[in-house]
Amino acid sequence: MKAALQREYGGPEVLRVEDVPDPEARPGWTTVRLRAAALNWHDVLVRRGQYSSPLPHVPGADGAGIDESTGEEVVVLPSLWWGSDESAPATGWEILGDHRFGTYAERVAVPVECVRPKPAGLSWAQAAALPLVGVTAYRALFSRAGLRQGESLLVLGAGGGVATMAVSLAAAVGATVFVTSSSVDKIDAARDLGAAGGVLYTDDGWPEAAREANQGRGFDVVLDSVGTWAQSLRALRPGGRLVVLGASRSEHEELAVRPYYFAQHTLLGTTMGSPADFAGLLDLLAAYAVPPPVIDSTHPLDDVVEAHRRLEAGAAFGKIILETS
Incomplete structure (x- = not known):
């Protein structure tokens, strides 16, 4: 599959689209065939090495696509292994794209609890923009x-x-x-x-x-x-x-x-949120007239460097999106 891979820490130019192996199947996980991924400032910090992500690495926390195990249209919650205590995340909690391959790719593997049905009425770009900022x-x-x-x-x-x-x-x-x-x-x-x-x-x-x-x-x-x-x-x-x-x-x-x-x-x-917070967000979206996530711009995966440059420039209003397929 195609993915934006970084082999070193640094500026936007360290991101290069390459062929990488497809995610491996494992119990309790599913693979999402991504249609879009959203950029977050968190991804910039990952790219710079602030979270000591293992190299080579594929960044990206937000995404939306097709759950290959069910055929459903889904959004990906990037909060992995929050735990049972709603007051704070568990010791093993991590953000997707920190220490395992993230969503700047055609496919991503996530725990089953981290996929939810794509909200009705949202485009792929809007759905990809929702999870991290929404929760x-x-x-x-x-x-x-x-x-x-x-x-x-x-x-x-x-x-x-x-x-x-x-x-x-x-x-x-x-x-x-x-x-x-x-x-x-x-x-x-x-x-x-x-x-x-x-x-x-x-x-x-x-x-x-x-x-x-x-x-x-x-x-x-x-x-x-x-x-x-x-x-x-x-x-x-x-x-x-x-x-x-x-x-x-x-x-x-x-x-x-x-x-x-x-x-x-x-x-x-506060930081990110739990699966229960994500469920609360989706309930709120269903109950109130909430505008869809604001999209600043969309870019093909091959333009990931330019997308990151726009993010760092601070000129965007709303989310910058990568179209992954």
């Missing part, structure tokens, strides 16, 4: 933060896949959503997904500007995928919840302890 946003907003109808949410970074999905899910259930971005165009695009507005994070006073946009009130929930905790806390109301799921801008943060506990804030860490 991550669902777990962050609902399993962890307990977001409810009528509450307010601030999503940092309007253009990313998790951010666009979070806006869509939260607005669908009746939350008031604002975003931050470096681009007015991306804020306008977030409005099309249900956001009430947004502010530019290029202004040092963006937390206060966000509060002012929200009728002068702090937010019930802030979703932070960039690692700017101290600023995010400034945007929260007393008793609000800060949900952290990334560190794209900062790996370390210093917090003033006394204001934190006097404000009764809650700091919640």
Whole structure:
């Protein structure tokens, strides 16, 4: 089969489409003949070697295609071996495409529990874009933060896949959503997904500007995928919840302890999600009018290098897709 293989760590140019062996059959697993795969920032970190993926390696966490054992149209949940404890993943948990071949290929092998029927009405590109960002946003907003109808949410970074999905899910259930971005165009695009507005994070006073946009009130929930905790806390109301799921801008943060506990804030860490979270996401999609995942662009598998360059440039709004067959 064809796959985007990397034999070393580095920039986008280390990805080369080559012939690799088909996945081997094994008990408890199935093979999905992929129609599309979606790029995630996580894939960039894999490519650079941050997760010490064994080489040669095929990256990719997200995908949709045909389950070859049943003939069903399916989406792939990239959260492997979460375990029975819903509060946190088990010791053996891993993300598809970290330590075993991922979805930048014509076929991928996954545990049977990690395939679910493709939601009706989604194209192959939209279906491939759903699993990682969908389950991550669902777990962050609902399993962890307990977001409810009528509450307010601030999503940092309007253009990313998790951010666009979070806006869509939260607005669908009746939350008031604002975003931050470096681009007015991306804020306008977030409005099309249900956001009430947004502010530019290029202004040092963006937390206060966000509060002012929200009728002068702090937010019930802030979703932070960039690692700017101290600023995010400034945007929260007393008793609000800060949900952290990334560190794209900062790996370390210093917090003033006394204001934190006097404000009764809650700091919640989260990542990916369990099969139960994925089931909850699919139920939510069936019950509410949620827009499909936003697709920025589609590329043939042979153009994987250009797709990664677009992802790293930060110009995309929504998901970048590889057409694998």
